[in-house]
Amino acid sequence: MLTVDERQEIADQLLEEGATDFALKPVKAPDMISRIQLHVQLANMRQHQEQEEDVFSSKGISRHTLQHISNYLKKQKEPISVDELSKNIDLAYPTVYRYLMHLLDEGKVNQVLSHQKIGRPKKLYQWYA
Structure with missing residues (x-):
């Protein structure tokens, strides 16, 4: 989530609504790229863990x-x-x-x-x- 609003209540609301990360504008390209890479890695780890759990529970x-x-x-x-x-x-x-x-x-x-x-x-x- 990108925002220009720096208020803590906005940050809390974003996280409550399902955002996993947010950045204040203006965002520099290296920061955006590193955030995207991090979230791709986290998603892959969660997917691998869910697949592993499915194998254990299904069998x-x-x-x-x-x-x-x-x-x-x-x-x-x-x-x-x-x-x-x-x-x-x-x-x-x-x-x-x-x-x-x-x-x-x-x-x-x-x-x-x-x-x-x-x-x-x-x-x-x-x-x-």
Whole structure:
């Protein structure tokens, strides 16, 4: 917002009405350019944050739980099954599986097939180093 009015109540009113910045005329070009660049950066940061939040809320992913599972996986030297992971970190199997699928989609976890003597191969998961 550009204005020639220097009164504080005008500044307060502008901010209440949704302005994010204002400058008193006359405004020099370098000041205007730097203000525009700053607000573009702020808008990009807000957009990135909103997109990140949408991913977490739409998939039902909690940052805290994701960090808990990630930290545990990082410490493991060998691949681990969903069942073992679930028991070791005291979270329900479906929860651990959902988080592992999210980490797999993000490319942060590898899925390894372990061939058993009998039966189907077992899927194991390992932090991607």
